[in-house]
Amino acid sequence: MAIEKLEIAGVSIRPGETKQIQLPTPRLFTDTKLPIPVHVQRGRRAGPTLFVSAAIHGDELNGIEIVARLLKSKAIKNLRGTLIAVPMVNVYGVLNQSRYLPDRRDLNRSFPGSAKGSLAGRIANLFITEIVAKCQYGIDLHTGAIHRSNLPQIRGNLDDETTLRMAKSFGLPVLLNTDLREGSLRQCAAEMGVSVLLYEAGEALRYDELSIRAGVKGVINVMREIGMLNKRKVTKEHDIKPLVARQSGWVRASESGLVSHVSQLGDHVQKGELLAKISDPYGNELSRITAPEEGVVIGKQNIPLAQAGEAMYHIAYFKKPDSVAIGLELLQDNLDLADQSIVL
Numbered sequence: 266m267a268i269e270k271l272e273i274a275g276v277s278i279r280p281g282e283t284k285q286i287q288l289p290t291p292r293l294f295t296d297t298k299l300p301i302p303v304h305v306q307r308g309r310r311a312g313p314t315l316f317v318s319a320a321i322h323g324d325e326l327n328g329i330e331i332v333a334r335l336l337k338s339k340a341i342k343n344l345r346g347t348l349i350a351v352p353m354v355n356v357y358g359v360l361n362q363s364r365y366l367p368d369r370r371d372l373n374r375s376f377p378g379s380a381k382g383s384l385a386g387r388i389a390n391l392f393i394t395e396i397v398a399k400c401q402y403g404i405d406l407h408t409g410a411i412h413r414s415n416l417p418q419i420r421g422n423l424d425d426e427t428t429l430r431m432a433k434s435f436g437l438p439v440l441l442n443t444d445l446r447e448g449s450l451r452q453c454a455a456e457m458g459v460s461v462l463l464y465e466a467g468e469a470l471r472y473d474e475l476s477i478r479a480g481v482k483g484v485i486n487v488m489r490e491i492g493m494l495n496k497r498k499v500t501k502e503h504d505i506k507p508l509v510a511r512q513s514g515w516v517r518a519s520e521s522g523l524v525s526h527v528s529q530l531g532d533h534v535q536k537g538e539l540l541a542k543i544s545d546p547y548g549n550e551l552s553r554i555t556a557p558e559e560g561v562v563i564g565k566q567n568i569p570l571a572q573a574g575e576a577m578y579h580i581a582y583f584k585k586p587d588s589v590a591i592g593l594e595l596l597q598d599n600l601d602l603a604d605q606s607i608v609l
Contacts, residue, residue, distance in 0.1 A: 271305070271307065271314075271347060271399060273286050273288070273303060273305060273349070273395050273396070273399070274286050274287070274288050274289065274303075274395060278305045278307055278347075279307065280307050280308065280309050280310075280311075281307060281308070281309040282305075282307055283304075283305065283306045283307070284304075284305050285302065285303070285304050285305075286302075286303040286304075286305060287300035287301070287302065287303070288300055288301035288302075288303050288391065288392075288395060288396075290356065290357075290387075290388055290391065291384060291387060291388075299356050299357060299360070300356070301351060301353065301354060301356055301388075301391075301392075302351070302352055302353060302356075303349065303350070303351050303395075303396070304332075304336055304348075304349075304350040304351075304352070305347065305348070305349050305350075306336075306341065306344065306347070306348045306350070307346075307347045307348075308343070308344040308345045308346055308347070308493075310345040310346075311345065311346065312344065312345030312346025312347070312492055312493050313345075313346045313347075313400075313401045313402055313491050313492060313493055314346055314347040314348075314349065314399060314400045314401055314402070315346070315347070315348055315349070315400060315401070315402045315403065315404070315487075315488065315491065315493060316349040316350070316351065316396050316397060316400045316402075316403045316404075317331075317332060317335065317348070317349070317350045317351070317403070317404045317406070317484055318350075318351045318354050318392075318396070318403065318404070318405050318406065318450075319331065319332050319351065319352050319353065319354070319405075319406040320352065320353045320354055320355055320356075320358065320359050320406075321354045321355055321372050321373050321405065321407070321450060322355060322358060322364040322365075322371075322372070322373065322407065322469070323353075323355040323356075323357065323358015323359040323360070323361065323362065323363050323364060323365070323366075324358060324359075324362055324363055324364045324411065324469040324470050325364070325406075325407050325408040325469055326359075326408070326469070326470060326471070326472060327406065327408045327466060327467045327471075327472060327473060327476050327477055327480065328352070328406025328407065328408070328464075328480070329352045329353060329359075330472055330477050331406055331477055331480040331481050331484065332350050332351075332352040332406070333352065334477065334481045335350065335481050335484055335485070336350060338481065338485065340485050340494060341485070341488070341494065343494075343495075344488065344493050344494055345492060345493050345494070346492070346493050348488075348493070349396055349399070349400065351392075351396060354372065354388075354392060355372050355388070357384075358372075362470060364410070364411075364469070366384055366385050366388070367384060368383055368384045368385055370383060370384070370385035371385070372385050372388060372389060373448070373449050373450055374446070374447070374448040374449065375388075375389040375448055376389045376392075376393060376448055376449060376450050376452070376453035377389060377390060377393045377453045378390035378391075378393065389453075392450075393453060393457075397450070397453070397454050397457065397459055398457060400459055401458075401459060401460070402431065402459065402460050402461070402487075402491055403450075403454055403459055403460070403461040403462070404461070404462050404463075404464060404484055404487060405450055405451065405461060405462070405463050405464070406464050406480060407463060407464065407465050407466075408465065408466060408467040408468055408469050408471075408473075408476070409465070409467065409468050409469060409564055410468075410469050411468075411469045411470060412468070412469075412566060412567045412568040413468060413469075413564060413565065413566050413567060413576075414467060414468040414473075414530060414564065414565060414567055415465040415466055415467060415468075415530075415563065415564045415579075416439060416466070416530045416531055416561075416562070416563045416564065417437050417439070417464075417465070417466035417467075417475070417476050417479045417480070418437060418439040418440070418441055418464075418465050418466065418563055418581075419432045419435050419437055419439070419440050419441070419462055419463070419464060419465075419483075419507075420440075420441045420442075420443045420462075420463040420464075420465060421440075421442070421443065421451070421461065421462050421463060422442070422443070422444075422445060422451070422455065423440060423442040423509055424442065425455075425460065427460045428460045428461070428462065429509075430490060431460060431462050431487050431490060431491065432462055432507070433507050434486045434487050434489070434490035435462065435464070435483035435484075435486055435487055435507075436479075436482060436483050436486045436505055437479065437483065437505065437507060438505055438506075438507055438508065439507070439508070439510065439561065439563055439581060440507045440508065440509045440510065441509075441510050441513060441563070441581060442509055442510065442511045443463075451463060462487070464480055464483065464484075465564075466479065466480060468567065475600065478600045479600060482600065508583050510560075510561075510563075510581035510582055510583050511582075512581070512582045513560075513563065513579060513580060513581040513582065514557070514579070514580060514582075515564075515576040515577070515578065515579050515580075516540060516554060516555075516556065516557060516576075516577055516578040516579075516580060517574050517575060517576055517577060518543060518552070518554065518571035518572065518573055518574060518575045518577055519543070519552045519554065519573065520543050520551040520552040520571075520573055521543075521571060521572045521573045522543040522544050522545050522546075522551050522552070522570075522571060523543065523544050523545070523546065523569055523570060523571075524541050524542070524543055524566070524568075524569045524570060524571050524577070525541060525542045525543075525544065525569070526540075526541045526565070526569070527539050527540055527541055527542070528540045528541070528556075528562050528565070528578065529562065529565070530562055530563070530564070530565055531561065531562060531563075532561070532562045533559075533560075533561050534556040534559065534560060534561070534562060534580065535556065535559050536556055536557065536558050536559050537555050537556065538555060538556045539553055539554070539555055540554045540555060540556055540562075540577070540578050541553075541554040541577060541578070542554070543571060554577060554578070556578075556580060557580075558580070558582055559582070560580040560581055560582040560583060561580065561581050561583060562578055562579070562580055563579050563580065563581045564578070564579030565577065565578050565579065566578070
């Protein structure tokens with residue numbers, strides 16, 4: 266439940282207060298300060314503490330807009346407990362439009378870090394001690410890489426009952442059960458007893474409206490589920506029944522060349538179905554890329570160029586992929602019909 270006394274970076278936030286805090290990080294070599302922005306909103310009533318973080322990878326921008334819209338939403342005005350929103354964790358990466366930190370390390374492989382370690386280790390340690398350690402729940406917002414898009418999806422340790430309950434409440438048709446990676450925020454948080462969801466949607470260095478709106482609505486849905494907000498009735502007509510994929514894999518280019526994509530995000534594909542064609546610069550077909558098994562396309566390369574061995578299509582394998590396609594249609598309908606006071 267909510268902590269009566271909450272302090273972040275030496276700043277005290279009492280129940281009923283809202284404060285914006287600058288979390289100090291190592292200065293640039295130009296002697297310029299580059300703090301991590303943190304928004305803390307505490308309800309007057311007791312409740313859980315949730316962090317929502319974005320841009321751990323500095324080129325993944327959708328989450329920044331999701332946090333901004335979340336903080337403007339009327340739905341969170343009367344919350345119970347505490348919301349800690351961090352729109353940019355890797356401020357160095359955002360500045361450089363880069364996934365990585367200036368020391369060329371991946372922040373999401375550097376947790377729990379060390380106060381006396383590398384730049385990545387110091388920022389990881391700062392985020393863990395000042396933010397994660399003060400929460401019971403977390404939602405980490407991500408996108409696909411440069412030139413790759415992800416279908417809106419939730420990833421997490423779905424064998425954990427609390428995480429599964431949060432994941433189902435988010436309101437997406439695709440849930441991917443994924444292992445905890447060494448050095449990741451999720452892995453470190455799990456060891457601390459903090460349940461964390463990872464939301465993947467869209468492409469690096471781009472805003473995607475569907476992904477943003479689905480993200481805002483999903484975070485609010487989770488806040489309702491864990492008792493921070495009052496629950497709303499969901500009509501069966503628009504209730505999304507999420508399916509859990511326990512296996513997924515990338516289909517890779519068998520040849521180098523120019524790509525003609527056939528399958529798109531969200532497509533239900535059969536084993537052997539054509540995904541793309543690869544041709545040489547003269548238009549001669551070199552290779553056909555096909556689905557190795559039946560499943561749903563949850564990630565794809567966007568650029569029409571491929572090197573042999575390059576990942577092109579990410580496919581999740583379900584027993585009932587048709588239900589995923591229906592869920593995607595419902596997601597679009599729900600966002601179109603959503604109360605603007607919730608989404609915006």
